Amino acid sequence: MAMEVRDVAYSYGDRVALDGVSFEIAPGVLTGLLGPNGAGKTTLMRILLGVLTPDRGEVRLHGVAVDSVARQHWGYMPQERGLYPGMQVGDQVVYFGRLHGLSRAEAVARARRLLAELGMAERWDQRTDKLSGGLQQRLQLATALVHEPEVIVLDEPFAGLDPVAVAELSQSLRERARSGCTVLFSSHQLDLVQNLCEDILMVNEGRIVLRGPLVSLRAASTGVQLRLNVHAPDRRWLARFPGATVVSEEADEVRIAIPRGTDPLSVLDGARAAGRVDDFGLDLPSLSQLFLESVGPADAPDASAAAAALEGRPR
Ligand SMILES: Nc1ncnc2c1ncn2[C@@H]1O[C@H](COP(=O)(O)OP(=O)(O)OP(=O)(O)O)[C@@H](O)[C@H]1O
Numbered sequence: 182m183a184m185e186v187r188d189v190a191y192s193y194g195d196r197v198a199l200d201g202v203s204f205e206i207a208p209g210v211l212t213g214l215l216g217p218n219g220a221g222k223t224t225l226m227r228i229l230l231g232v233l234t235p236d237r238g239e240v241r242l243h244g245v246a247v248d249s250v251a252r253q254h255w256g257y258m259p260q261e262r263g264l265y266p267g268m269q270v271g272d273q274v275v276y277f278g279r280l281h282g283l284s285r286a287e288a289v290a291r292a293r294r295l296l297a298e299l300g301m302a303e304r305w306d307q308r309t310d311k312l313s314g315g316l317q318q319r320l321q322l323a324t325a326l327v328h329e330p331e332v333i334v335l336d337e338p339f340a341g342l343d344p345v346a347v348a349e350l351s352q353s354l355r356e357r358a359r360s361g362c363t364v365l366f367s368s369h370q371l372d373l374v375q376n377l378c379e380d381i382l383m384v385n386e387g388r389i390v391l392r393g394p395l396v397s398l399r400a401a402s403t404g405v406q407l408r409l410n411v412h413a414p415d416r417r418w419l420a421r422f423p424g425a426t427v428v429s430e431e432a433d434e435v436r437i438a439i440p441r442g443t444d445p446l447s448v449l450d451g452a453r454a455a456g457r458v459d460d461f462g463l464d465l466p467s468l469s470q471l472f473l474e475s476v477g478p479a480d481a482p483d484a485s486a487a488a489a490a491l492e493g494r495p496r
């Protein structure tokens with residue numbers, strides 16, 4: 182059953198952080214929570230976990246309002262990390278397992294397994310404050326997951342991890358989602374989210390601006406381009422498709438930007454009626470482009486240039 186958030190609002194004093202947010206997230210699906218700094222992601226996660234009480238609205242799971250008993254089976258990694266610096270690694274994970282109601286033996290067994298999974302088996306006896314930043318991050322993850330929660334909420338779990346750890350955590354979140362957990366995590370690493378998440382939830386200034394399956398959002402956005410290798414005497418056939426514009430042209434290869442709502446296959450049919458088509462392809466906008474389209478400054482000179490810069494690729 183889905184987690185359901187209904188019309189949640191929250192203000193810190195007179196600063197509105199969430200302004201009527203509603204959505205559902207399905208179990209078995211990895212959902213990425215995106216949005217610029219200050220959008221309200223951390224506030225939303227704190228409300229999901231009951232750290233903050235919303236001014237209005239509610240959070241439901243399995244159709245029932247969530248309370249502290251239900252949250253025993255949730256795992257949370259806050260953005261401001263909360264580890265005990267003087268505690269040893271193993272004790273720390275066991276301690277969090279005990280907090281969630283595990284027996285000592287069970288907590289130790291799970292802590293050993295999880296720390297091994299996170300590449301920290303040999304760190305069991307080390308003091309937390311002697312760990313590097315990335316290792317503390319992994320430890321924090323272990324404390325969030327030790328009780329094998331059915332709902333997993335992670336605030337920027339990938340920040341500060343090396344590429345190997347990123348790959349391992351990605352795999353581990355995928356497996357947990359596949360086994361039926363509800364997994365929501367925030368991230369600013371859009372290329373990673375694009376590869377990892379089936380669904381996204383994008384917030385801006387306390388409101389949801391985009392949500393749903395990533396592939397549909399990309400296909401339905403502006404910025405879809407069709408590449409065609411068409412042997413036609415001219416481009417007059419394109420006039421049948423209002424709003425379709427030629428982006429670039431090289432020999433017979435033409436790249437066409439398709440307006441929202443135009444079926445790319447109908448454009449392909451139009452091209453085939455005009456001449457032989459040797460090759461064609463569909464380019465969906467990247468998540469970075471979607472992000473900038475949805476939350477970027479309105480006067481951004483060129484969203485695709487900014488997206489290219491964000492992805493570190495030349496144009
Ligand atoms: N403790 C607080 N007191 C007052 N205002 C706060 C507090 N925490 C957050 N805010 C404000 O609430 C808004 C939402 O903040 P929040 O931390 O939820 O954003 P975020 O999306 O998590 O951003 P980031 O990507 O930087 O982590 C911001 O305007 C922020 O300044």
Ligand SMILES: [Mg+2]
Pocket residue numbers: 222223224260336
């Ligand atoms: Mg945050």
